[in-house]
Amino acid sequence: MTERDIPEQEDAELLAAEYVLGTLPLDEREAASTRIRRDAHFALAVERWQNRLSPLNAAYAEVPAPNLMPKIEAQLFGVPAPAVKKSAFWKSWFGGAAIAAALGVAVLVYLPTAPLPFATLTTLTAENSDLRYEVGLRGNELRIARIGGPAAEAGRVHELWLIVGNAAPVSLGLITGADKTLATTGLAPGMVLAVSLEPTGGSPTGAPTGPVLVTGVIEKI
Known part of the structure; x- marks a missing residue:
């Protein structure tokens, strides 16, 4: 650069x-x-x-990675000698045991686990308002859910903003339903989250244009 x-x-x-x-x-x-x-x-x-x-990724089809392990092992350890033939009974027994072991490993590896819950960061509120939003974080996922008050009226939308110190507010996205999950990074204690009322499609200027409805401060991550 x-x-x-x-x-x-x-x-x-x-x-x-x-x-x-x-x-x-x-x-x-x-x-x-x-x-x-x-x-x-x-x-x-x-x-x-x-x-x-x-x-841009949609223009490229996924290509499976080649299995290079056999070539690497052959270069490191040489080609193994042919195995001594065993009786049909022992081959069948060992084959069945190997399949059972592989299935056991597959069950352990692919057993689904419940996703971790969102850790609550703050609740967005305002005096003399029933509107309340709860904000949670899980890794790089930010979830905002309306837990009180009405949705935006027809032709308007709620928009979420991040405010860091005296810097200009940065839009994190539109809240078009009862809750929304957004990808975000770099959050820290002391930062402010706010929801404003904007025209459908969001603020046309890149900054809040309607009234700020609720706010909340991130206490800890």
Whole structure:
């Protein structure tokens, strides 16, 4: 990446794009990975580029990885000598035991497990309002659920915002139903989450244009 005299915000967008495309040198990629964990705005920029470029994957069919283990083992240990033939009885017995063992391993590996629950981050509320949203986090998944009050009226929508210090609010997405799960990274204690009332399709300006309905502060992660 060449050195350019460009605004910091534009520089962050370019760095996020190069990070997603995989064109950064190793040292710059490691620095960008560290910045994702510490800088919520940069983490959201990376997420936006991932969402923009993800449709490109649809043009490529999945190709199974070749099984290189036999060749690697042959190079390391040589080709094993032919096994001594056993009687049909012993071959049948050992074959049945191997199948049973393989099935046992498969059951252990593929036994479904219940997903971890969302850890509650905060509840978004406001004085003299019945509207309440509960916000939870599970890994990089943020879930916001309306637990009180009405949905947005026809022609309007609730939009979720992240506010970090004195920086401008950043939209995390629209809440079109009773709950919504969003992908996000870089959240930290002290950050503020807010819901505003916007036109259908979301804010046309990239900042809240309608009234802020409820807010909440992230206490801990």
